[in-house]
Amino acid sequence: MSKKSYLFAEDSFFLSRRKFIAIGAAFAAALALPVGWFSSKLERRNEYIKARTEGLYKDDAIAKLRVSHANPAVEKYYKEFGGQPLGHLSHDLLHTHFVDRTKLS
């Protein structure tokens, strides 16, 4: 009984059980999302991106000062403590280095 001695027409469509389940699952996955989900998702996403963007541009427009170098608190920081941009203390406190992540183990 170990050797198959029949030929069925169905054999040409033969799928392994595993493959049959995978195809069925992919089909179910495709059905899980309504048609057009992705494009409508992007549309709605761009709507809230635009609303929040407007919020921040409004915060800029209503600000009394709109350029970083005019921030009196920043000026005070450098005068009382930090020295100057790119100075010694800036190097120690406000700058960093990066890591080649292909060489970590």
Add this chain to the structure above:
Amino acid sequence: MTATTYQPGEIQGLIKIDASKCKGCDACKKFCPTNAIEGASGAAHSIDQDKCVGCAQCLVNCPFNAIEETHSAIETVIKKLADKNITVVAIPAPSVRVAIGEEFGLGTGSLVTGKMYGAMNKAGFRIFDCNFAADLTIMEEGSEFIHRLHATVKGDPNAGALPQFTSCCPGWVRYLETNYPSLLPNLSTAKSPQQMAGTVAKTYGAKIYDMEPEKIFTVSVMPCTAKKVEASRPEFNDAWKYHKEQGSRAAEYPDVDAVLTTRELAKLFKMLDIDLASTPEYKGDSLFSEYTGAGTIFGVTGGVMEAALRTAYKVLTGSEMAKLEFEPVRGLKGVKEASVTLFDNELSQNVTVNVAVVHDMGNNIEPVLRDVMAGTSKYHFIEVMNCAGGCINGGGQPIEGTGSSWLGNI
């Protein structure tokens, strides 16, 4: 000794797919910038943590709520707030103020800085606005750019690499570190505003607060999940190193002790029975809540570039830009570019600066980096943000601008 893309101490596996909820619909794969999501259609997916940059775009866009974060500092922060010996400092990013209102029934994009400060004050936080640190970032990163530009024009063989990339976005930084290490010299060495804020709060801030630095607990509030990974980088303990050099013997502490997302801050307020919507506005409690319009636009794509140009223009020409709104870097085009020609006082000549702004990184960055690798890039300064639209659409923001999941809306 297996290869990893994490340094010791860094948060790993921040974003996780719940296999029991995953339908294998592949929606998340469309939003992943690094193709880190594995699994056949219909089978439960999983995330390759070595590729993952922690941005959680998959999480906010999953239609089945099947993706979650594995780290939350809410409980720790609540405990610290209750400890009267500790000064708990909140560091809110620009994008939080235009999104947290959504969790309290206010309209999408409502600007609620004063109410957010008020709710933070009620909860017991001191306020160190990350926008102040964004202004500081411009001073450092802008100066660095001018330094590299001048050295290059003068033919200095040790001039820093151009184009200079911005370094504020932790997803982008981790992506470059993992995939293009040869381009790391192009990254600005300026820390991100979050990390500058943490360090300053525990050094200069310790003087302002008149508090020992080890008793200051810094909580950044971010529209971003990748900021949690950034804060856990082992090198970010510069305030501790600074005080150690000054003779302090305190045990090691990080610059940023905890990171909450916008969603988590909303949850914390709700746990403490604070309704942000009905909270009166509050102005802040120190110079650290003073910020400019340039600092606040850091949260949108093009904002860092626009802020940097405003300051670079003043430094190079001696006068302010006539019109501060710089339209070419605004909007949602994948790669935006602009040229600015100005008279450079120090060089006594006209210089033309070419800039580019990239967002939605997974879909737009590759061609830009290929040009830089080949030495054919025409740009001098490139801003990169991982998320489409910038931080305002970060993976830590309220979901869908309504505070509920996609399924909850149908």
